[in-house]
Amino acid sequence: MVTGLYIMAGGDKGAHMDEFSVIEKYFAPLTMGQSGAAGLKDDGAVIAIPEGFELVVTSDTLNEGVHFMIGEAPAMIARKALRVNLSDLASMGAKPLCYQLNIAFPDMAEEAWLEAFCGALLEENEMFGIYCSGGDTTSIKSDYLSLSITAFGLVPCGKAVRRGGAKAGDLLVLTGAVGDAALGLKLLLEGIDSANNLAIMRYRLPDPRVGIERILQKYVNAAADVSDGMIADSMHIARASGLGLEIDLDKLVFSKDVEKAIENGDFSREKAATGGDDYELVLAISEGKLGEVLTEMRNNNLNPLVIGKFTDNGLSFSVIEDGKYRKAGKGVGWKHF
């Protein structure tokens, strides 16, 4: 399909690159020489799945001005788009393999932008041991970029961790601190920006829980990544498993930035628990396996928190704060339910 892509070339003023030059120069190196991707010259990629493994597939679209700030740095966009997908693979217990990259450019994208974007992806590929298997580069009738990634991971057959596998009595375990991304977004929307602000950086650049897939495959009954908000995503698990859930906000541990913002009254535990984009994992783990899981996670430099329990009390959700039960409801912010 003729895409009408038009990238303003660096150097010569007025010169431009067509789709094929762009693919060859910037995107083909992202295949990391994998023969199945054929340097992005075939109509599709061929992906061999090792015997005994299943494929896990996930997609996320990121739109400028919706999922990242207008004018965000290309390297940040690249890293975030990839990492939100890797986070989904992590929550399924899958080891990342490769990804398809579909990118719709506004008119007159510039080569320098592409260079920074693809340079960052190359670094991500190396960091996570993955490659780009294919995709599409197009132009869009808009001033804003739209980017879709479909990521692929491998999991031993039958070992994928689903949302619906929690059992009554399972503990709800969170892999780390939440709230930083929501605080970071709040600061950005208030016009505060600083590369030294950890909360802002955590919003802009998620740190997906890649590398603990064997722990998930071995011990975890159900999981979700914290993208919609910790409470909402924990409830996704409870719902899919047909269980009730009690979450104890007093068990949360926050970063120094979030703690300070809560103390100052600029932020709240509730906002930390319901804001999105944390990319920690929430896990359902049977009590008998808890000790092993916590040990293995700490060995992986994580600080897991036991923050709740799945119950057979219908689909009833409740939240404990300051030692008191609070019935879950719209006011707590998980509008999705």
Place this chain on the structure above:
Amino acid sequence: MVTGLYIMAGGDKGAHMDEFSVIEKYFAPLTMGQSGAAGLKDDGAVIAIPEGFELVVTSDTLNEGVHFMIGEAPAMIARKALRVNLSDLASMGAKPLCYQLNIAFPDMAEEAWLEAFCGALLEENEMFGIYCSGGDTTSIKSDYLSLSITAFGLVPCGKAVRRGGAKAGDLLVLTGAVGDAALGLKLLLEGIDSANNLAIMRYRLPDPRVGIERILQKYVNAAADVSDGMIADSMHIARASGLGLEIDLDKLVFSKDVEKAIENGDFSREKAATGGDDYELVLAISEGKLGEVLTEMRNNNLNPLVIGKFTDNGLSFSVIEDGKYRKAGKGVGWKHF
């Protein structure tokens, strides 16, 4: 990730559906009950690959006003987006399996639109024996829709048909008539629209060459689907295979509409050979296998045409028209080379 999706509900004025209601009502049925897709409630889908098979993956993005007309009917958008991907799978010799659907809505999309879009996809699923394995629904800062599909197919290990497999002496075979889509687009841009015009319908609704994958796996050395234009896509094969190519335009057979437009001077053989969006296949086939291939294709209701030959004459491309050699060049329209 919070998507900000906002779909205006049918019925109640001012009511709207959030992302989760939209997924449950419209997108979950597209999984056709496949357990690996978990009703779109997991972070990803689990796809089992039968032993002895490889996965073929392809992506196409379609943007309103670029890849289809502004205001195009939702059912047509749905069918076209899926079929251009199925065409890529067909050219690789892969049998379609499933797809990820990433759709970015402009503000205030309406439920009636969604209903028509997903209704058409459901029909396509049944027609092609496929299902939706997952995806993402988001909102975009634009008045125009953007849609990405990543499609998956299966092929016996080692049997995927690549672009780089042509051999000197192979014949170039085209699976049918080209030019209709380019003529249809020309008419649409001139403001002519008619549901009864076959050329326009062929632009709006491609007919991918699904169902002949076993012929490709068994006999074909290299293939591409005709999306950029028949000459450009044939040259992709030659380039990837390190060969020269002679194409004889006199061997092309056109539809009645295209033939008539050429006679009237409104269109040309060159335009038919260089316009895009035909979604026929161009194939490299060794002379010894030609008879069998033509017979099997005719048994599948195709009208294949032998229109050229791959040569070991460097990367030299030439075109024959009215019995005379014409050197390939910019004037012939394949700007990609």
